[in-house]
Amino acid sequence: MNKKTIVLAFSGGLDTSYCLYQLTQHGHDVHTVFVNAGGVSVEEIQAIENRAATLGSKQHHTINAQQAIWDEFVKPLIWSKAKMRDEYPLLCSDRYVIVKLCLQLCDDLNTVYFAHGCTAMGNDQFRFDQTVHSLGDYQIIAPIRDLQAEVTGNIRDHELHVLKAAGFETSSQHQKYSINENMLGVTVSGSEIDQFQAPTADSLCWVKPKNAWPDLPLTMQVEFNQGVATHLNGEALAGPDLLQQLNQQLANYGIGRHIYTGDVSIGLKGRIAFECPGIDGLMQAHKALEDLVNSKLQNQFRAQMAERWAELVYQGFFYEPHKHDIEAYLNSSQSYVTGTVTLYTEGGSLLATAVESPYIVQDQKSVYAQSANWSPEEALGFIKLTGQSATLVNQVRRAS
Numbered sequence: 001m002n003k004k005t006i007v008l009a010f011s012g013g014l015d016t017s018y019c020l021y022q023l024t025q026h027g028h029d030v031h032t033v034f035v036n037a038g039g040v041s042v043e044e045i046q047a048i049e050n051r052a053a054t055l056g057s058k059q060h061h062t063i064n065a066q067q068a069i070w071d072e073f074v075k076p077l078i079w080s081k082a083k084m085r086d087e088y089p090l091l092c093s094d095r096y097v098i099v100k101l102c103l104q105l106c107d108d109l110n111t112v113y114f115a116h117g118c119t120a121m122g123n124d125q126f127r128f129d130q131t132v133h134s135l136g137d138y139q140i141i142a143p144i145r146d147l148q149a150e151v152t153g154n155i156r157d158h159e160l161h162v163l164k165a166a167g168f169e170t171s172s173q174h175q176k177y178s179i180n181e182n183m184l185g186v187t188v189s190g191s192e193i194d195q196f197q198a199p200t201a202d203s204l205c206w207v208k209p210k211n212a213w214p215d216l217p218l219t220m221q222v223e224f225n226q227g228v229a230t231h232l233n234g235e236a237l238a239g240p241d242l243l244q245q246l247n248q249q250l251a252n253y254g255i256g257r258h259i260y261t262g263d264v265s266i267g268l269k270g271r272i273a274f275e276c277p278g279i280d281g282l283m284q285a286h287k288a289l290e291d292l293v294n295s296k297l298q299n300q301f302r303a304q305m306a307e308r309w310a311e312l313v314y315q316g317f318f319y320e321p322h323k324h325d326i327e328a329y330l331n332s333s334q335s336y337v338t339g340t341v342t343l344y345t346e347g348g349s350l351l352a353t354a355v356e357s358p359y360i361v362q363d364q365k366s367v368y369a370q371s372a373n374w375s376p377e378e379a380l381g382f383i384k385l386t387g388q389s390a391t392l393v394n395q396v397r398r399a400s
Contacts, residue, residue, distance in 0.1 A: 038183025185276030227334025
């Protein structure tokens, strides 16, 4: 194999560690890229850089992508409330920004070779590859996917064996689980989770168990300006920082732990445990505000937009023009989503308890089930005309 300059998306986990080792063993110059999508400490970032150097990286690059992920993904996610099967809020979507930034480095290094650690078994391979195809003319190298043509049985066991034989150790947690962590949350798969059994305690990452919840309840205020969260408890924060604080504080109260089973692109059932306390909090707060300031038809149509947007993002079509068309509508729908929402929890569940906004759709003379600015006769006429179709069809069928 001819020597190549290769850009490798590198997380420091088992798969990408194996990729780096194998590519360097074949004599390639590998530039590792850790795209910081949040959720990792300074110490962890340094450990990833050290691991890349140990495994033979020609040069390691760390790129902060948190603001890009907030702008490109979190905003339309919160606007749409999109979840796959009404459950999974697409925490995998940092992949698209990771690929885009890696390809920018390919351009800087004047190389067309981009490598990733995706397997042939899941959705990420499509997300990575389709993003590459959408953004330019590059050549994809996927050592783990190639390995599956050569090795039967458990691929992870093979990777562990090769790295251990070469003198490289992996963490005990990553030996049991595949863990993906970013500013959006954490996804955990493998072991008993893949077997559709109850996840064990060591699969918990951020969210605290009940015996560790604080004694006092938590109240938080999230302020939105045209649909974008801008303040937390009165403090102006950049989006990634606001999300990080929500993640930390809500996780302490047991908010954000879920289990999701979905139909992956290749036709299998895939199961993960995931934690997204900050996204849960933002979605709940935003919905409480949007439901009050937007019209009935706007709020109804949101569900259709959410389902379509979620499907496109989950399946890998992040740079599909149709997705951008949907986002143009979503952005327009946020024009009056401005106000402050109070969130409250005593642990385990979260409530949006109060909403303040100058754009709440209300009639001061009419309060649901209490007072009205129309007469009883008008109410009876409304009932008659609104229900007339159903009344007539039943009359005809009773008479036949």
